[in-house]
Amino acid sequence: xxxxxxxxxxxxxxxxxxxxxxxxxxxxxTESVNFAYGEIFMIGAYIGLAVYAYLKLPYPIVFVITFMxxxxxxxxxxxxxxxxxxxxxxxxVAIVIATVGFSVFIKGMFRFLRITEFVRSFPTLxxxxxxxxxxxxxxxxxxxxxxxxxxxxxxxxxxxxxxxIGKAMQAVSQNFRAASLVGISVPGIFSFTWSLSSGIGxxxxxxxxxxxxxxxxxxxxxxxAFAAAIIGGVKxxxxxxxxxxxxxxxxxxxxLYVSTNFIVxxxxxxxxxxxxxxxxxIFTWGKKRLV
Amino acid sequence: xxxxxxxxxxKSTIVNTISGFIVPTKGNIRFYDRRINGLPPEKIVKAGIxxxxxxxxxxxxxxxxxxxxxxxxxxxxxxxxxxxxxVVYQYFPVLRDKNRKLAGSLSGGEQQMVNIGRGxxxxxxLFLLDxxxxxxxxxxxxxxxxxxxxxxxxxxxxxxxxxxxRMAMLIAEYVYIIQNGMIVVxxxxxxxxxxxxxxxxxxGW
Numbered sequence: 001x002x003x004x005x006x007x008x009x010x011x012x013x014x015x016x017x018x019x020x021x022x023x024x025x026x027x028x029x030t031e032s033v034n035f036a037y038g039e040i041f042m043i044g045a046y047i048g049l050a051v052y053a054y055l056k057l058p059y060p061i062v063f064v065i066t067f068m069x070x071x072x073x074x075x076x077x078x079x080x081x082x083x084x085x086x087x088x089x090x091x092x093v094a095i096v097i098a099t100v101g102f103s104v105f106i107k108g109m110f111r112f113l114r115i116t117e118f119v120r121s122f123p124t125l126x127x128x129x130x131x132x133x134x135x136x137x138x139x140x141x142x143x144x145x146x147x148x149x150x151x152x153x154x155x156x157x158x159x160x161x162x163x164x165i166g167k168a169m170q171a172v173s174q175n176f177r178a179a180s181l182v183g184i185s186v187p188g189i190f191s192f193t194w195s196l197s198s199g200i201g202x203x204x205x206x207x208x209x210x211x212x213x214x215x216x217x218x219x220x221x222x223x224x225a226f227a228a229a230i231i232g233g234v235k236x237x238x239x240x241x242x243x244x245x246x247x248x249x250x251x252x253x254x255x256l257y258v259s260t261n262f263i264v265x266x267x268x269x270x271x272x273x274x275x276x277x278x279x280x281x282i283f284t285w286g287k288k289r290l291v
Numbered sequence: 292x293x294x295x296x297x298x299x300x301x302k303s304t305i306v307n308t309i310s311g312f313i314v315p316t317k318g319n320i321r322f323y324d325r326r327i328n329g330l331p332p333e334k335i336v337k338a339g340i341x342x343x344x345x346x347x348x349x350x351x352x353x354x355x356x357x358x359x360x361x362x363x364x365x366x367x368x369x370x371x372x373x374x375x376x377x378v379v380y381q382y383f384p385v386l387r388d389k390n391r392k393l394a395g396s397l398s399g400g401e402q403q404m405v406n407i408g409r410g411x412x413x414x415x416x417l418f419l420l421d422x423x424x425x426x427x428x429x430x431x432x433x434x435x436x437x438x439x440x441x442x443x444x445x446x447x448x449x450x451x452x453x454x455x456x457r458m459a460m461l462i463a464e465y466v467y468i469i470q471n472g473m474i475v476v477x478x479x480x481x482x483x484x485x486x487x488x489x490x491x492x493x494x495g496w
Contacts, residue, residue: 164364171350171361178348180312182409183336183365 004136005252011142011211013248014149018204019221020228020240021156022197028173028235029193032095036077036103038219040198043106044070044205045214049122052209063206070202071195077102078194103219110216122209141210148207152200153241160237169193173235224251227267231274246270293463294452301472302452303345306421310342311335322417337365339416345425345452347402349409351395355386358394358405362412372412379408382438400431407435411442418442418449424458436462 019041026034034040044066052062081098124141131138160166171179172189180186205218212218228247232239247267254266296302307313309320311332320328327338341362350358359379363372380387383404389397394405403423410418420439424432432455440462443449453459460466466483468476476483 167353167357167361168364170353174350174352175348177344178350180332181310181336181342181344181348182361182413183333184361185331185333187331 001256002253005256006249007136007138008142009249009252010245011138011146011248012208012251013245014146015204015208015244016221016224016228016247017241017244018149018152018200018207019225020232020244021153021237022200022204023225023229024232024234024237024240025169025193026197027229028237029169030190032082032092033099034074034077034194034197035096035099035222036106037099037197037201037225038222039103039106040070040073040201041205041221042110042214042216042219043073044202045122045209045218046110046205047202048206048209049214053123063203066202066206067199071199073202074198075191075195077198078191082194107216107219121213124210139211145207145211149204152203156200157237165189165192224248224267227271230271292448292450292465292467293459294450294467294469295454295456295459296469298454300469302469303421304472305469306342306344306419306450306452309335309340309419333365336413340419341410341413341415341417342419343406343410343421343423345421347399347406349394349402349405352393354391355394355397355405356390359386359390359408359412362409363414365413371414375412375414379411382411382441383408400427400435403427403431403435407438411447415447418447419452420449421452422454423451424453424455432458 019037022037023033026032047066047069048062051057051065052059057065077099081102082095124139130140131143160169168179168184168189169192171182171184172186172193176186179189224247225244228243229240230243231246232241232243247270250270251263251266254269255263294302294305304313308315308328311327311330311334315328318328319326322338322340325338327335327340330338350361353361356376359376360372363375366372380390385401386404386408389401394402397405407420407423410420423435423439427435436458439449439451443462451459451463460480463480466476466478466480467474478486
């Protein structure tokens with residue numbers, strides 16, 4: 001049973017890890033947080049559902065479409081909403097409020113348009129295919145989620161470390177003044193980072209589709225993403241990924257050994273433990289913002 | 292060219308306005324017949340003006356080599372970039388030894404070298420140096436000024452902003468003096484050295 005919990009934890013953890021990655025790259029580059037990120041995740045799931053289940057396009061195409069739409073949302077959010085907000089108020093707190101507003105707006109829209117009545121669950125990709133490892137079982141769907149998530153992380157890592165834009169992103173997150181001085185367009189990188197982060201969020205929603213029930217409140221997963229980011233260190237990319245798996249596993253362990261009722265607060269236990277024993281990499285500033 | 296002036300006289304303001312960080316409310320800045328005021332900083336760099344700021348603005352978690360190579364961010368000529376990197380290492384041999392170290396771990400003088408080297412990597416038409424001697428030990432200051440002179444001799448136009456009048460006057464050809472935001476003197480160095488009253492009023496000797 002322990003091993004089963006571990007396996008399931010890895011699967012959901014991989015999604016949390018992707019989301020945490022998205023949270024961290026925005027925070028690292030722009031020192032701001034996208035509170036509408038959960039809704040972008042949710043939109044990704046619904047887009048995937050609409051295109052895969054209803055339009056019946058092949059999965060790889062659905063993947064690309066979802067990613068691009070996610071990037072588009074992030075781009076529009078950054079350029080349209082955030083630029084004006086920053087110009088008007090000049091403070092990052094305004095971004096927090098604006099994205100929270102966006103999140104509420106999206107959830108309301110989905111309810112209003114009664115989209116929930118049309119969609120319920122994502123068809124499984126590999127019906128009744130399972131892998132047995134000893135006493136434990138991992139569904140093929142779950143395994144695919146884990147593999148694709150890991151693949152995305154690897155691709156991102158290569159992109160971040162070795163491409164020109166990746167280096168520009170690193171530069172901006174370390175010293176945006178110096179980045180301007182070498183000719184990097186800092187606003188351009190901000191837009192790019194928001195787009196990329198949203199794309200990753202939307203993809204995560206698509207990936208998790210076959211495993212869980214899709215509903216307009218699934219954006220609540222943002223809590224796990226924040227927990228993962230805090231655990232790993234809010235400006236730490238490998239840390240975010242590590243944190244995601246930790247949260248996933250802890251959730252399952254808590255569900256197994258304590259009670260299923262406690263699963264919801266498991267991430268917070270993890271945060272508290274980390275803060276007590278290993279708070280380095282955790283910025284008090286970030287903590288104030290997220291708590 | 293040297294731009295001299297006391298603290299708060301407006302030297303850094305001029306530099307940051309040229310570089311695009313400050314947008315002037317009145318007037319125009321022209322560079323090779325092109326209006327550049329109002330352009331964002333990255334476009335100014337593209338136009339050929341590179342600033343080496345007073346504070347050593349580095350990328351602390353990237354290696355020295357990465358820092359220097361980022362100076363050539365806008366360039367596409369890979370072979371020439373490699374060659375320019377060699378030139379930088381020749382100016383600052385210690386950077387070659389430390390080229391895999393993280394820039395944040397270097398000493399103040401070495402960081403200033405990275406600062407200047409990175410600026411050189413952009414092959415600027417106009418090289419703006421904002422108080423390069425600031426907060427550096429006197430021995431290093433002499434080294435840096437020697438190198439600045441060499442850079443100028445290699446054909447790059449330099450605008451040197453300095454409080455260290457003595458050293459700046461040693462290597463400058465043309466001198467501007469700013470006081471309270473206004474340029475009060477603008478002349479060739481040789482002429483200034485002959486005009487006793489100007490010298491005494493503004494330069495103190």
